[in-house]
Amino acid sequence: MRFSLPPSSEITPEGVYLNRRRFLATAGLIGAGLVGTGSIHALPPRDEAQPKPLGKPYGLQPGDTPTSWEDVTGYNNFYEFGTGKEDPAEHAQGFRTTPWTVRIDGLVEKPGTYALEDFLKPSVVEDRIYRMRCVEGWSMVIPWRGIMLADVIKRAKPTSKAAFVELTTLMDPAQMPGQRYPVLDWPYVEGLRLDEAMHPLTLLATGVYGRELPPQNGAPLRLVVPWKYGFKGIKSIVRIRLVERMPRSSWMQAIPSEYGFYANVNPAVDHPRWSQATERRIGSFRRIPTLPFNGYADQVASLYAGMDLRKNY
Numbered sequence: 001m002r003f004s005l006p007p008s009s010e011i012t013p014e015g016v017y018l019n020r021r022r023f024l025a026t027a028g029l030i031g032a033g034l035v036g037t038g039s040i041h042a043l044p045p046r047d048e049a050q051p052k053p054l055g056k057p058y059g060l061q062p063g064d065t066p067t068s069w070e071d072v073t074g075y076n077n078f079y080e081f082g083t084g085k086e087d088p089a090e091h092a093q094g095f096r097t098t099p100w101t102v103r104i105d106g107l108v109e110k111p112g113t114y115a116l117e118d119f120l121k122p123s124v125v126e127d128r129i130y131r132m133r134c135v136e137g138w139s140m141v142i143p144w145r146g147i148m149l150a151d152v153i154k155r156a157k158p159t160s161k162a163a164f165v166e167l168t169t170l171m172d173p174a175q176m177p178g179q180r181y182p183v184l185d186w187p188y189v190e191g192l193r194l195d196e197a198m199h200p201l202t203l204l205a206t207g208v209y210g211r212e213l214p215p216q217n218g219a220p221l222r223l224v225v226p227w228k229y230g231f232k233g234i235k236s237i238v239r240i241r242l243v244e245r246m247p248r249s250s251w252m253q254a255i256p257s258e259y260g261f262y263a264n265v266n267p268a269v270d271h272p273r274w275s276q277a278t279e280r281r282i283g284s285f286r287r288i289p290t291l292p293f294n295g296y297a298d299q300v301a302s303l304y305a306g307m308d309l310r311k312n313y
């Protein structure tokens with residue numbers, strides 16, 4: 001397991017991962033279950049090894065096809081379980097997600113701490129297929145299952161002072177080995193402006209491919225914001241807090257020059273260490289052009305009218 005930030009030379013390291021899997025497959029080891037790669041444990045029974053993607057496509061472009069279950073659940077960023085792409089699938093396996101409580105508080109009329117079941121129950125669960133783009137230059141198409149974040153925020157009744165939402169991951173170093181190392185300033189924190197959080201595309205996901213979220217994907221509850229870089233999609237959420245001022249996210253705190261609060265996918269604004277003009281779709285060797293707002297400009301560009309998105313990266 002690795003607990004350091006990946007060096008920039010490895011920042012598009014999916015080739016390494018694919019090559020290893022390909023080698024193992026060729027050697028006939030994966031199917032035989034002889035290799036302890038993480039995703040083996042996450043795989044459903046053999047006859048359903050590739051579940052059908054479920055859901056309504058949102059913003060998919062010609063040529064977009066859902067990324068395989070194996071890649072969605074085997075190639076992850078979840079630094080609480082290691083910084084290698086295959087670490088989370090392997091080391092999050094025993095993660096306990098029941099019981100789970102979610103607190104919603106801050107500038108709301110109805111703060112509360114809920115058992116996850118009660119927190120979810122009043123909301124409509126939907127299956128939606130979204131394009132997802134990591135700041136590292138790779139992307140996937142993922143069939144999520146979840147509820148609208150707007151729905152839970154409305155129920156808590158934000159006061160007129162509420163302008164931002166801060167979300168926090170579970171802090172549990174006994175279960176999350178990465179939290180014993182100073183990779184980030186734990187617990188992982190992310191934030192959205194209130195209008196971004198209320199946008200109908202913004203989901204709290206509880207599942208993927210019609211199944212419960214595997215731990216490596218952020219079980220039991222994680223954020224999905226398809227027009228922003230993946231790091232906004234905070235996993236294993238325990239707290240949602242309405243606040244007046246812009247929250248400081250873990251990534252802003254760690255490397256402010258590289259990871260801003262907005263994190264809108266923007267091919268015109270390079271990361272300080274690499275171009276963001278193209279992306280590699282996991283599961284293929286093709287690089288494809290990155291689209292403004294990851295292809296969701298029609299739905300979300302108006303949220304940023306009048307803002308300089310080079311400054312507000």
Ligand SMILES: Nc1nc2c(c(=O)[nH]1)N[C@H]1C(S)=C(S)[C@@H](COP(=O)(O)O)O[C@H]1N2
Nearest residue numbers: 076077078079134169188230231233234235
């Ligand atoms: N708590 C927490 N949430 C996190 C991360 C993390 O390290 N810790 N990584 C982020 C990053 S960089 C990405 S790209 C996405 C990856 O989500 P996926 O593994 O489900 O594709 O999760 C995001 N959420």
Ligand SMILES: [Mo]
Nearest residue numbers: 134135230231
């Ligand atoms: Mo990411």
